[in-house]
Amino acid sequence: MSRRVTAWVAAIALLAAMLVPGPGTLAAAADVTFGAPSATATLGQPLVVTSTFTAPQRPTRVELLSHLPSERIVSVETADVATEPGGGFRATLTEQGHVLPNTTLLYRFRVTLPDGSSALGPEASATVTDDRFDWRTLDGELVRLHWYDGDDAFAQRAVQIGDEAVRGAEELLGVQETERIDFFIYAAEGEFRDALGPGTRENVGGQAVASIRTLFGLIRPSEINSDWVDVLVTHELTHLVFNTAVDNPYHLPPRWLNEGLAVFRSQGYTVGDRALVSQAARNGELIPLDGLAGLFPTGDGFSLAYAESASGVSYMIDTFGQEALVKLIRSYASGVTDDEAFSAAIGRTAAVLNDEWLASLGASAPEPLGPRPAPPGPTPPGWADVPIAVSAGAGFGPPRLGALLPLVR
Amino acid sequence: MLDSGWMAGPPAPAPPTRRNTPLILGVAIALIVAVAVAGALGFRSAANPGGTTRPRATSTLRPGSGTPNLGENHVVVSGQAPGRWDPALVGDAGSAGALSQVFESLTALDAANRVQPALAASWDVTDAGRRVTFQLRDGIAFSDGRPITGDDVRRSWLRVLDPQRPSPLASLLGDIQGANEYLSGSGSAADVGIDATGAQVVVRFRRPAAYFVSAASSPTLAVVPADLPESASGPLLPENLVVSGAYVPESQTDTEILLRANPRYWAGRAPIEQVLVKTSLDDRSPVDVFQANEIDYVPIARDDAAWIKYQRDLGPQLRRSSSLSVIYYGFTTTKPPFDSADVRRAFAMAVDWDRLVRLDDPEAIPATSLVPLGIEGRGSEDFSPKPDLEGARAALAAAGYPNGKGFPDVTLVSSGGSYEEAVASELEQVLGIHLSVEVMPFADYSSRLDSDPPQMWTLDWIADYPHPQDFLGLLLETGSRSNVGEWSNPEFDAAIDRAAATDDPVAQEAAYSDAQRVVRDQVPVIPLRYGDSWALSRDGLLGAAETGVGFLRYASLAWDGR
Numbered sequence: 001m002s003r004r005v006t007a008w009v010a011a012i013a014l015l016a017a018m019l020v021p022g023p024g025t026l027a028a029a030a031d032v033t034f035g036a037p038s039a040t041a042t043l044g045q046p047l048v049v050t051s052t053f054t055a056p057q058r059p060t061r062v063e064l065l066s067h068l069p070s071e072r073i074v075s076v077e078t079a080d081v082a083t084e085p086g087g088g089f090r091a092t093l094t095e096q097g098h099v100l101p102n103t104t105l106l107y108r109f110r111v112t113l114p115d116g117s118s119a120l121g122p123e124a125s126a127t128v129t130d131d132r133f134d135w136r137t138l139d140g141e142l143v144r145l146h147w148y149d150g151d152d153a154f155a156q157r158a159v160q161i162g163d164e165a166v167r168g169a170e171e172l173l174g175v176q177e178t179e180r181i182d183f184f185i186y187a188a189e190g191e192f193r194d195a196l197g198p199g200t201r202e203n204v205g206g207q208a209v210a211s212i213r214t215l216f217g218l219i220r221p222s223e224i225n226s227d228w229v230d231v232l233v234t235h236e237l238t239h240l241v242f243n244t245a246v247d248n249p250y251h252l253p254p255r256w257l258n259e260g261l262a263v264f265r266s267q268g269y270t271v272g273d274r275a276l277v278s279q280a281a282r283n284g285e286l287i288p289l290d291g292l293a294g295l296f297p298t299g300d301g302f303s304l305a306y307a308e309s310a311s312g313v314s315y316m317i318d319t320f321g322q323e324a325l326v327k328l329i330r331s332y333a334s335g336v337t338d339d340e341a342f343s344a345a346i347g348r349t350a351a352v353l354n355d356e357w358l359a360s361l362g363a364s365a366p367e368p369l370g371p372r373p374a375p376p377g378p379t380p381p382g383w384a385d386v387p388i389a390v391s392a393g394a395g396f397g398p399p400r401l402g403a404l405l406p407l408v409r
Numbered sequence: 410m411l412d413s414g415w416m417a418g419p420p421a422p423a424p425p426t427r428r429n430t431p432l433i434l435g436v437a438i439a440l441i442v443a444v445a446v447a448g449a450l451g452f453r454s455a456a457n458p459g460g461t462t463r464p465r466a467t468s469t470l471r472p473g474s475g476t477p478n479l480g481e482n483h484v485v486v487s488g489q490a491p492g493r494w495d496p497a498l499v500g501d502a503g504s505a506g507a508l509s510q511v512f513e514s515l516t517a518l519d520a521a522n523r524v525q526p527a528l529a530a531s532w533d534v535t536d537a538g539r540r541v542t543f544q545l546r547d548g549i550a551f552s553d554g555r556p557i558t559g560d561d562v563r564r565s566w567l568r569v570l571d572p573q574r575p576s577p578l579a580s581l582l583g584d585i586q587g588a589n590e591y592l593s594g595s596g597s598a599a600d601v602g603i604d605a606t607g608a609q610v611v612v613r614f615r616r617p618a619a620y621f622v623s624a625a626s627s628p629t630l631a632v633v634p635a636d637l638p639e640s641a642s643g644p645l646l647p648e649n650l651v652v653s654g655a656y657v658p659e660s661q662t663d664t665e666i667l668l669r670a671n672p673r674y675w676a677g678r679a680p681i682e683q684v685l686v687k688t689s690l691d692d693r694s695p696v697d698v699f700q701a702n703e704i705d706y707v708p709i710a711r712d713d714a715a716w717i718k719y720q721r722d723l724g725p726q727l728r729r730s731s732s733l734s735v736i737y738y739g740f741t742t743t744k745p746p747f748d749s750a751d752v753r754r755a756f757a758m759a760v761d762w763d764r765l766v767r768l769d770d771p772e773a774i775p776a777t778s779l780v781p782l783g784i785e786g787r788g789s790e791d792f793s794p795k796p797d798l799e800g801a802r803a804a805l806a807a808a809g810y811p812n813g814k815g816f817p818d819v820t821l822v823s824s825g826g827s828y829e830e831a832v833a834s835e836l837e838q839v840l841g842i843h844l845s846v847e848v849m850p851f852a853d854y855s856s857r858l859d860s861d862p863p864q865m866w867t868l869d870w871i872a873d874y875p876h877p878q879d880f881l882g883l884l885l886e887t888g889s890r891s892n893v894g895e896w897s898n899p900e901f902d903a904a905i906d907r908a909a910a911t912d913d914p915v916a917q918e919a920a921y922s923d924a925q926r927v928v929r930d931q932v933p934v935i936p937l938r939y940g941d942s943w944a945l946s947r948d949g950l951l952g953a954a955e956t957g958v959g960f961l962r963y964a965s966l967a968w969d970g971r
Contacts, residue, residue: 060860065847072830072833072846073829073830073846073847073848074845074846074847074848075847075848075849076822076847076848076849076853077849077850077853078853112861116861197692198691198692199692199693199694201694249830249831249833249834250765250768250769250831250834251768251769285721287716287719287720288719290715291715291716291718291719292715292716293712293715294710294711294712294713294715294716295710295712295713295715295716296716297716297717297720298694298696298697298700299697299700301716301720305716335768335831337767337768337771338771366719368718368719368724369718369719369720369721369724369725369727370714370717370718370723370724370725370726370727370728371714371718371727371728371729371943372725372726372727372728373728373954374520374728374946374950374951374952374953374954375950375951375952375969376520376951376952376954377520377680377951377952377953377954377965377966377967378680378951378952378965378967379519379965380525380527380675380676380677380964381676381677382525382526383519383525383526
């Protein structure tokens with residue numbers, strides 16, 4: 001089976017900040033009264049949030065404040081304001097962008113008056129629904145499955161796999177999940193991609209979104225009884241528990257570590273992955289681990305990136321033991337650098353580990369092929385020969401010639 | 410009002426780095442999608458952030474209907490559609506980058522950030538720096554053939570100061586005699602020290618301003634025709650737009666802008682006849698688009714660069730640019746609690762800013778000054794605040810808030826940065842205070858900074874000309890329209906005056922250093938990091954190097970061997 005699993009554990013930085021009025025709140029704002037806010041939140045349609053309010057004057061601005069329950073950063077957007085026929089105003093914000101299903105948004109309006117005072121409306125919540133299907137729901141210990149294709153036995157199996165995957169990851173990483181995890185299973189690729197929205201890479205078969213504690217998976221009817229179910233569920237839930245284990249506002253672990261653990265737990269370091277890695281080592285095409293710290297390659301390099309990630313995790317376990325791997329992962333929660341984390345866990349920096357891992361594969365560290373300076377282009381007549389620098393201290397009188405401003409590279 | 414320097418606006422279609430990319434999407438949840446999509450990369454990083462900016466539909470633009478007919482001599486680049494087609498009315502780097510291709514200024518920056526003659530053939534700086542005389546090139550003309558004269562320059566620059574509709578970067582002209590008075594409505598255009606006679610433009614300054622030759626390269630000060638249509642104040646390309654620059658815009662859809670070389674450009678027709686600017690990649694990964702040979706130059710995320718540098722095909726086409734930009738935090742110093750220098754010092758000392766930057770990106774360069782590296786005269790002294798947790802707590806106590814007791818809830822507002830959550834966390838842990846964090850779309854954020862600056866904010870500022878004045882003078886001098894935090898300090902102002910008043914580079918650097926010592930002590934701002942960017946550029950494409958102000962110069966592009 002080709003690699004189809006990926007996850008985006010990257011949390012989104014939206015925080016639930018305190019929404020109490022600031023020191024600028026003055027008396028005038030006390031005269032603002034709000035109606036009950038409401039929202040329509042259906043996949044594929046604009047998200048519309050609205051509320052009526054009265055105010056002694058027309059506000060200078062009306063904003064929608066929104067955030068995810070699990071996050072502290074508040075998103076602020078300017079709302080449209082219209083006068084209501086019977087007096088008062090109506091604030092409306094329409095968001096055209098794609099929003100993932102099962103996203104719950106806490107929101108409220110903020111009205112600012114000409115004197116600078118501001119008033120906050122009541123907070124409400126809305127959850128984006130995907131109403132294209134007749135969803136069925138099955139609760140496990142921690143995992144709640146949402147599916148529309150497949151029988152009860154399939155759902156039972158998926159939930160069982162999910163709960164076991166969470167327990168296993170919890171035990172491994174020494175954390176405990178306490179909040180429910182929703183798992184939406186789509187039965188057709190088009191339906192799955194419509195849920196995830198534009199820009200989803202074509203080889204993505206699953207996605208974990210930790211900030212809304214939701215997994216999305218593609219399991220076609222023909223795959224319901226296959227190993228793919230186990231692989232997908234275990235992989236994505238490992239990401240989610242991994243995110244809990246490393247959560248910090250400063251620095252995320254390298255992606256190869258996250259993906260490598262998810263692959264290793266769901267499939268192990270498979271024969272197929274070993275072959276991919278070995279072939280890349282022979283051909284001098286291995287991407288060093290530091291090249292897999294962020295985004296993964298697209299196209300042909302996609303599967304190799306996952307295979308290398310699994311290889312890296314396998315190497316760490318074989319060389320330093322599982323305990324060291326767990327220590328490494330957990331250390332990120334305290335906001336350490338990669339080198340601090342690796343040095344504390346295995347006594348060597350990430351770069352040294354990378355070299356040793358490559359050596360174990362019979363490969364040497366590849367030389368970067370870029371970045372390279374842009375080849376110079378044509379310049380207007382006179383420019384190349386007569387650079388005129390005007391810089392600090394260029395001073396007065398005729399411009400000085402020839403002084404260059406160095407660029408930092 | 411955001412004057413001078415360019416705020417890095419919502420970037421063109423490009424991917425975001427994991428934690429350092431301008432992020433701000435509509436509603437909070439839109440960010441969730443962002444993780445699955447390409448990121449955003451900004452000319453500036455005002456919050457260069459961790460999600461993806463999703464270009465909002467510009468409903469009045471006709472949808473793209475496939476790639477337009479392109480001749481053989483063309484290049485396809487990623488870029489941002491200007492928020493307005495009037496260079497006097499834009500204040501973000503993306504818009505400036507677009508308009509700099511179609512409207513020319515008297516001077517220009519080359520790829521090495523050197524000031525070069527553009528519409529002006531030469532200039533003289535006299536009267537101890539209080540007068541600059543520009544001599545325009547002979548025979549220069551707008552794209553419709555009308556000659557470009559000194560009157561066009563004067564009129565274009567007065568538009569920047571128009572008190573009825575001032576440019577967000579009006580402070581670029583703030584040292585010209587009578588400019589501030591005209592801008593504020595207390596003076597007249599006739600009294601502004603810009604005189605034009607034929608092909609000569611004489612600019613008189615209220616204080617020495619030799620830097621102005623460099624400032625004149627700003628796209629804001631580009632020369633526009635007298636009949637620039639009112640519709641240019643909007644985002645839609647006016648019909649038959651007459652330009653002074655290297656390219657004439659032919660068409661615009663919601664996903665692309667087509668430019669054609671201007672045969673009347675002062676330097677002659679540009680080597681590339683057509684430039685197709687992709688203003689949207691339809692949420693596709695920039696790397697995918699590049700690999701599909703659909704684009705020749707596209708900014709990418711730092712996190713993509715990490716693997717691309719080892720990739721055989723793409724690695725040699727990877728480019729990295731350092732921009733003359735700085736990300737910094739600022740305080741509104743006219744309102745409690747940040748009217749207290751002790752409170753500001755407490756915030757500055759409570760965080761290990763260098764570590765914060767390196768945690769986000771080990772290759773990033775933490776700022777040691779408000780003036781980026783690469784700007785001559787910035788000095789080499791480290792003016793950045795250093796962590797001192799006990800000192801921070803003591804400063805907060807001295808301000809009347811021992812252990813944070815009684816400290817009001819304060820809010821940090823940004824347009825979506827990489828560091829806000831970490832900054833808030835550090836400040837809360839060390840000082841025992843509560844800091845809310847709000848994130849706004851860039852346009853709303855810019856407007857908010859103009860009209861009602863938040864208590865604490867952050868900006869990514871890209872130079873519009875390479876000089877310390879563009880950072881220290883414009884961002885912090887008393888009364889500057891770009892002084893968002895409304896900080897005022899006589900000692901600082903005097904140092905800036907001293908810097909402007911000397912023609913001795915050593916003395917000028919010393920004066921700027923004096924000014925920065927005041928900044929370090931009084932903490933109106935906290936410089937965080939300097940900027941850089943990554944891009945993929947097609948093999949054989951020459952001249953695809955961003956200048957320090959974050960632009961490609963399309964007129965300097967060419968295909969090798971064609």
